[in-house]
Amino acid sequence: MSTAAIRSSRTTRVPTREAGASNRGLWVAVIAGLVLLALIAAWFMGWISFWTDPRVVEIQQLQQEAQKQFGEGGGPKTIAEATAAVTAMNTIRTKVESLPPHLRPQVEREGGSMFRSAFRARIDSYFAASPEKRQAELDRQIDQEEMMRKAFDAGRAIAGVFGGGQGSQAAGGTAQGGTAPGGTTGGGPPAPTGSSSGSSSEESRNKWRKSMIDRTTPEQRSRYVEYRRAMDERREQRGLPGGWGR
Secondary structure (H helix, E strand, C coil): CCHHHHHHHHHHHHHHHHHHHHHHHHHHHHHHHHHHHHHHHHHHCCCCCCCCCHHHHHHHHHHHHHHHHHHHHHCCCCHHHHHHHHHHHHHHHHHHHCCCCCCHHHHHHHHHHHHHHHHHHHHHHHHHCCHHHHHHHHHHHHHHHHHHHHHHHHHHHHHHHCCCCHHHHHHCCCCCCCECCCCCECCCCCCCCCCCCCCHHHHHHHHHHHHHHHCCCHHHHHHHHHHHHHHHHHHHHCCCCCCCCC
16 A cells, blocks of 8 residues: 555544544533533432531521420420420421521421431330330320420410411411420421311321321331320320320
C-alpha cells in the first residue's frame, strides 16, 4: 500500500473515533442530568435529605424531650403532668405547621413512629400483667386517658377565651406532631369520642386504625383486638365513652 493510501486511511478513521467519543459524552451528560433531576424531585418530596434543616432538628429534639419527660414510666400520672404534655403538644404542633410542606414528612414520620411504639407499649403492659391484675392495668390506662381528656378540654377552653380558631380545635385532639395519651408526640390518634371535632374525627380515627393495622403482623393485630375489647368493656363498666385510638 502506498504512503498516500495509508495517510488517507488514518484520516478517515480519526473523525469516526472523535464522533464516538462525542456521542458517549452526550449520553453521560444526559444521564447525569436525569439523575440530578430525580434527586431534586426526591428532595422536594421529602424522600431524601442531604442535610437536616435546623427547624426540623429543633422539632425532633422537642419530640424526644417530650417522649422522655411524659412517655417514660407509662405516661402522665397527674393532671399537672397531663397539662404539661398538652402544652408541649401545642408547642410542637405550632412549629410543625410553620414548616414548609416538603419538610413536614421528616418530623411526622418520626413522631408517628414514636407514638406507635408508645401505643404498643400500652398493649404489652396489659398482656404482661397477670390475669388478676389486668383490670387494674386497664384502670390505670383509663385514668390516664381521662386526665389527658380533661387537659385537652381545659386547653380548648383557654384557647376559646383568647379567640379560638385553629388553636382551639387542636387543643381538643391530637394533630401531626401532637401528644398522645402515652406522652408521645406526633402522629397520634385523632380526638377521642365525645370531643368537639364531631363527625370528621370518626373518619380520622378510621384512617388511624387502618394505618396502625397495616404496620402490624397477624399476631399483633390479634393482641390489639383483644386489648381493645377488654378496654372498651372496662370503659363501659365505668360509664365512660370510647377512648383514644377507638
